[in-house]
Amino acid sequence: MSKKAILEIDGNKYEFPIIEGTEKELGIDIKTLRGATGGITTIDPGYKNTGSCESAITFLDGEKGILRYRGYSIEELAEKADFLEVAYLLIFGELPTAEQLDKFDKDIKEESHIDEDMKRILDGFPKSAHPMGVLSSLTSALIAFNPGSVDVDSEEAMYGAIVKIMAKFPVLASWTMRKRKSLPLDYGDSSLGYVENLSKMMFSRPNKTYEANKIVNDALDKLLILHADHEQNCSTSTVRIVGSSHAGLFASLSAGISALWGPLHGGANQAVIEMLEAIREDGGDTAKYIAKAKDKEDPFRLMGFGHRVYKNFDPRAKIIKVSAEEVLGDLGIEDPVLDIAKGLAQVALEDEYFVKRKLYPNVDFYSGIIYRALGIPTEMFTVMFALGRLPGWIAQWREMRLRKEPIGRPRQIYTGANYREFKEVAKR
Numbered sequence: 001m002s003k004k005a006i007l008e009i010d011g012n013k014y015e016f017p018i019i020e021g022t023e024k025e026l027g028i029d030i031k032t033l034r035g036a037t038g039g040i041t042t043i044d045p046g047y048k049n050t051g052s053c054e055s056a057i058t059f060l061d062g063e064k065g066i067l068r069y070r071g072y073s074i075e076e077l078a079e080k081a082d083f084l085e086v087a088y089l090l091i092f093g094e095l096p097t098a099e100q101l102d103k104f105d106k107d108i109k110e111e112s113h114i115d116e117d118m119k120r121i122l123d124g125f126p127k128s129a130h131p132m133g134v135l136s137s138l139t140s141a142l143i144a145f146n147p148g149s150v151d152v153d154s155e156e157a158m159y160g161a162i163v164k165i166m167a168k169f170p171v172l173a174s175w176t177m178r179k180r181k182s183l184p185l186d187y188g189d190s191s192l193g194y195v196e197n198l199s200k201m202m203f204s205r206p207n208k209t210y211e212a213n214k215i216v217n218d219a220l221d222k223l224l225i226l227h228a229d230h231e232q233n234c235s236t237s238t239v240r241i242v243g244s245s246h247a248g249l250f251a252s253l254s255a256g257i258s259a260l261w262g263p264l265h266g267g268a269n270q271a272v273i274e275m276l277e278a279i280r281e282d283g284g285d286t287a288k289y290i291a292k293a294k295d296k297e298d299p300f301r302l303m304g305f306g307h308r309v310y311k312n313f314d315p316r317a318k319i320i321k322v323s324a325e326e327v328l329g330d331l332g333i334e335d336p337v338l339d340i341a342k343g344l345a346q347v348a349l350e351d352e353y354f355v356k357r358k359l360y361p362n363v364d365f366y367s368g369i370i371y372r373a374l375g376i377p378t379e380m381f382t383v384m385f386a387l388g389r390l391p392g393w394i395a396q397w398r399e400m401r402l403r404k405e406p407i408g409r410p411r412q413i414y415t416g417a418n419y420r421e422f423k424e425v426a427k428r
């Protein structure tokens with residue numbers, strides 16, 4: 001017997017079906033609400049209680065700290081899979097066979113060139129431009145050089161656009177980093193794996209023989225997997241709503257990059273390191289920053305802490321914390337900022353303010369410490385997040401398009417001026 005919700009307004013009763021997901025989540029289906037009630041809508045700033053879609057891609061349970069991509073646990077995928085496998089899983093729904101993975105890899109490599117005129121667009125930016133702004137612009141600019149990637153209705157046409165952006169995005173990301181360092185733009189090497197090639201494009205130097213570092217590549221691969229998808233977060237919802245207008249995959253991704261840039265979202269990984277550095281320069285006074293975070297008069301927040309969904313722990317943060325210690329140990333790096341981070345987390349996790357609000361370290365709290373150990377500049381941290389989230393954004397966009405979902409267009413409750421007649425300027 002399917003469950004129902006009854007709404008009573010002014011003595012009138014309205015019935016709505018309750019849908020149940022495969023993990024027993026319940027949602028009141030209010031598709032008929034406005035029609036049934038003569039125009040009554042709901043209001044839910046930040047969509048804290050509102051589901052935007054049914055999705056089969058990622059499941060997370062904020063209370064239990066569960067995160068699964070297409071049913072596989074993040075712990076197993078981080079341990080046993082590589083990033084390209086996970087990208088295929090998220091986008092197409094199944095772990096690839098050896099043949100499927102090989103074809104995906106080859107199709108991507110076929111598309112890893114970038115029109116030389118794109119370099120002129122990159123050259124138009126000042127070195128000081130934030131890499132996320134550059135990457136969002138270059139992703140949108142790709143449309144001009146790949147017009148066939150816009151109007152993609154068939155699975156085949158979508159596949160063509162998907163392998164194009166999977167191939168070109170890491171090149172553009174590495175170019176944004178190399179531009180800031182005044183390095184020649186590297187194209188990498190198609191004989192390398194996806195993440196090994198990304199590493200080479202980022203870290204190779206014109207005057208040195210490039211030597212791959214397995215510790216760096218393994219750490220990068222794991223970080224990209226951990227960031228690959230996270231159901232309907234801010235940037236993914238942006239990708240879906242822009243995609244719902246049929247603006248095309250690249251335009252939707254460009255919008256998602258801009259949403260991820262914000263310090264409350266993916267930009268937090270950069271803000272965490274800047275916060276930890278400030279604490280270090282301030283003599284390691286973590287108590288002062290905890291007090292600032294708790295002070296309602298102070299806009300400062302403990303960056304890397306808290307999460308809209310996770311109210312116990314972020315399973316990704318647990319994995320990244322262990323990986324940070326391993327990578328620093330393997331690379332023989334002593335980073336005082338890691339000790340400050342651990343000290344800060346310890347104090348916050350015992351403080352009533354954070355405990356009461358269920359604020360715990362999230363994915364961004366420790367990730368910057370690893371990026372820093374890998375020699376990635378702080379302003380590139382959110383670009384690394386975007387590189388990981390790319391397959392998740394693609395998977396969510398593809399699901400939305402294949403399901404032919406309607407254009408996203410929320411309603412509102414108007415609270416402005418009622419009708420008033422126009423006044424000539426002399427009478428105002």
Ligand code: SDX
Pocket residue numbers: 046229230232233234263264265266268293294300301302303304305306307308309357359362363364
């Ligand atoms: C990501 O959604 C996703 O899945 C995102 C993500 C992904 O993979 O896509 O997981 C990636 O974006 C992780 C989050 C990175 N952001 C940060 O670390 C920035 C700091 N965190 C906060 O800004 C905040 O916790 C959010 C934005 C992450 C969540 O905000 P919510 O769910 O809207 O919660 P809220 O702002 O309503 O806060 C509830 C209370 C408030 O206090 P009261 O008004 O109840 O007294 O908790 C307080 C907040 O002031 N609070 C914090 C805090 N986070 C929340 N106080 C101090 N420091 C913080 N970090």
